[in-house]
Amino acid sequence: MNAKKISLYTCAIVIIGLICVYSASHIWALYKFNDSYYFIKRQSLFAVVGIIGMLIASKIDYHIYQKHSVKILLLCYVLLILVLIPGLGVVRGGSRSWFNLGVFALQPSEIFKIGMIIFSADYIEKHFHQMRKLKCSLKLFLFVGLGFLLIMMQPDFGSGVVMVCSIVVMIIATPFPFFYFIILAILGIIGIVLMIISAPYRMERILSFLDPFKDPLGSGFQAIQSLYAIGPGGLLGVGFDKSIQ
Numbered sequence: 001m002n003a004k005k006i007s008l009y010t011c012a013i014v015i016i017g018l019i020c021v022y023s024a025s026h027i028w029a030l031y032k033f034n035d036s037y038y039f040i041k042r043q044s045l046f047a048v049v050g051i052i053g054m055l056i057a058s059k060i061d062y063h064i065y066q067k068h069s070v071k072i073l074l075l076c077y078v079l080l081i082l083v084l085i086p087g088l089g090v091v092r093g094g095s096r097s098w099f100n101l102g103v104f105a106l107q108p109s110e111i112f113k114i115g116m117i118i119f120s121a122d123y124i125e126k127h128f129h130q131m132r133k134l135k136c137s138l139k140l141f142l143f144v145g146l147g148f149l150l151i152m153m154q155p156d157f158g159s160g161v162v163m164v165c166s167i168v169v170m171i172i173a174t175p176f177p178f179f180y181f182i183i184l185a186i187l188g189i190i191g192i193v194l195m196i197i198s199a200p201y202r203m204e205r206i207l208s209f210l211d212p213f214k215d216p217l218g219s220g221f222q223a224i225q226s227l228y229a230i231g232p233g234g235l236l237g238v239g240f241d242k243s244i245q
Contacts, residue, residue, distance in 0.1 A: 079108035
């Protein structure tokens with residue numbers, strides 16, 4: 001599949017997403033902001049910027065990323081450290097995960113995901129056959145672990161898990177022994193359980209999933225909204241612009 005087709009499919013998905021955003025948000029936007037197009041206008045702006053960025057990035061030879069993969073990763077580490085400094089990093093939703101750049105905010109953990117993928121791809125290509133050796137694989141896991149630690153210091157558990165899972169999927173394509181995956185899975189489950197227990201808000205999310213109506217306007221809000229959506233609409237929904245929630 002060539003780049004042109006990929007771009008067209010991506011744009012089609014974005015357009016479908018924008019339609020869904022409008023259908024789901026225009027009543028609330030009219031009620032809260034007196035403008036039914038409030039959310040769709042903001043989302044459309046980000047979509048246009050994203051598409052322009054995609055088209056620019058598609059013109060850049062990927063070998064340039066590969067050549068500077070170490071520098072890109074180091075820059076990502078620097079950003080993850082800087083965002084932890086009060087005054088530089090902005091707290092949103094209880095996490096110091098953002099840089100406030102005035103017009104928009106920048107989240108270093110999102111940049112780190114891309115940087116880590118670029119570095120991992122380059123590392124795996126150069127050490128593909130050595131990946132079956134634990135010594136070689138551990139070097140890559142150390143880089144991943146350092147990034148995960150910095151992200152968790154914000155804390156941003158979701159971004160950290162997504163990043164780790166992305167790299168694990170890449171490693172699956174290597175000769176990395178399956179037995180080691182089992183060990184990593186066990187260690188990962190233990191680690192996740194400990195992190196959930198150590199943070200009350202993470203435990204609240206688990207408990208609210210089991211009984212969201214205990215806190216309908218707080219931790220259980222999202223789960224209840226999903227039940228309201230599936231209730232009248234089923235799997236296919238009630239149709240465009242016919243939402244009642």
